[in-house]
Amino acid sequence: MTVRSDIELSGHRAANAASVELDQVSKSFGGATAIDGLNLSVQPGEFLSLLGPSGCGKTTLLRMIGGFEHPDSGDIRIGGSSVIGQPPNKRPVNTVFQSYALFPHMNVAENVGYGLRQRRVPKSEITERVLAALKMSRLEKFADRSPSKLSGGQQQRVALARALVNRPRVLLLDEPMSALDRKLREEMQLELTVLQAELGITFVFVTHDQEEALTMSDRIAVIDQGKIQQLADAETIYSSPANLFVARFIGKRNFIPVELDSGALNAGEHKLLPGHSVVGTPQQKCLLAVRAEDVSVHSTAPAAGLNGLTGTLVDIAYLGEVKQYLVRQPGGLEVLARMAPSRTEELHAGQRVWCSWAPRDGQLFANDEEPVR
Template sequence: MSRSADPRADIATERGAVTLQAVTKRYGDQTAVDALSLDIQPGEFLSLLGPSGCGKTTTLRMIAGFEHPDEGDIQISGRSVLGTPAYRRDVNTVFQAYALFPHLTVAENVAYGLQQKRVPKLELRERVAAALEMVQMRGFADRKPTQLSGGQQQRVALARALVNRPAVLLLDEPLGALDRQLREEMQLELKLLQAQLGITFVFVTHDQDEALSMSDRIAVMRDGRIEQLADADTIYARPASAYVAAFVGQQNFFDGVVAPDGAGVDSPRAQLRPATPLSGFAAGDAARAAVRPEFVELSADRPSGNVNIASGDVIGVSHLGEMLQFLVQLDEQTAVLSRRPTPDAPALSVGDRVWATWRPDAVQVFPAGDAAARSGYVPPPTAAQISDP
């Protein structure tokens, strides 16, 4: 049998492939998901990233079968699942609330789904043991959930989902209840586990660090649509809009106008010249330029020959472990953040007058109407608004 002329058609029928075709979900007169189309490859770790209300959890719940689209189609492993109840879909879901049965042991919790499927006892015991071994919880098989830490309960919830050997594992903010150190440890473990198993993971999060550290691709969502779909490097270094630039990582935004020669943006207290002339802009157009804090260098003396430059006063210095963060006030309305590796950070103190510079390839320019504020972006703080990071 010959393969399709379109290789994507073959991928879409493989176990673990997920396809959403113009999927729309409404609640009354509110559109939660708006004609969303998405192809998730078999064995891929894909994150749906965005703020509350962007439609990411609704999208996940429609894949799981807990919600049903008003329009469009959802296919898993090449077959439409419209009308198929959640328990008959080849997926399992892990939630932020682990929903473990408190009266059952760890092993009994993991075995519950297999018992409902009437899996033979010998096979059940073998699969439960293998699942617990996979998440390093075999030694806790006889404990009750209340005797476990949050991270251990998370591992049990994963084992309970994985023991069913689903084609797709759906994870709805599963690390949100963990403290920072444990959350970072679980991020590494989840990625290692996914790579080991080769199962398709669809991960919902509002935490950019989680998405960047684990994902093969990230779908940044906004108002029920995908604003940008790409790998982590592209999302971070080449955001498609000011919305994505603001939501993923931090940015210094400068509003201004396109320079007469079209080479960059002139802002009241800074000039910003990207590595290449602007495309799609005319001289005098309102524009928004962005520079990430890690690309802002500071010095007490004015550097020579740099066209990307601004000057101001240091009004805050924060220690972030491996980085030092400087807050520089340019004027009453504008401040700029700079983050430098601690060993190489300049010896600057609050009150010092400094020059801020950045390389041309660090400058990104967006249309002025591309509202970053809708992503939760807050303009750089003034002196009266300084708070701890």
């Protein structure tokens, strides 16, 4: 995949990117709160992903930035200017929708140039800008083709070119790759990331796919029930979730019920070490979160200094890059482990095994869902 740095789209560079600010924005539908007093600041040229489960409010948020929904309260500013009350076509943004919404009676070039014709841009300029957008999207040879004759990935690139040809200062993307198969989706993730870096436009990207957000974004806003639960870069969100919701939503984690006991953690018959000194109430019930990839499974007890739980190996799954093990304790707790095949020994279902991990790889959450410090 090659993004052509010589295709300029008339000065489409970071200097033309716009900031996006939301100040105490709220939105309800029929008495149900979709967005609840949300604050958000997106920097010019940033790739920000809005990540969360279905119904969390991320698409509503995107539609309000684009002007397709209007907040009940609060302010939305693009490039420092309020856009409250402005229709979509008066805002310096373009939106790529999940459905692509290509016109079936127009060929690719006509679809890409549609917005320019609506704005009565001179014909010679339309031709020049459409050609640049097609080259940028590697669609030159499909210019005369009907959308129905294109693959899903090609249709996605047409929708992207149609948005970019209008020179938006902010590009909004509402799960544009959800209909693509896994391989094509991964290819388009890379293309879109490189293209955004080349053009320097501010991207606000909606997805429910955590891997997609982690791979593509400068920062991620994890949203639940209309509120931002955490706003940070991918590594921070993955390694240091701000609360139990983020810990459950991001990655594959085990949540082990424990009780605080004089600086140690009681987990049934096992005593575990916290990863750092913990201040809490004696016998306080907590959850110890440990990522599946930080857990090892062996037939022997773990070495000194490691935490360990014993149980019965109930399932082994080969996932290509990793082997996945499911271990069930006598009390019913199940622990998931993912290990590189090169690290594994010969184990079989029904065997008694040990799960182990370094204390530093565990994160403790109290009943109020905040990390225990």
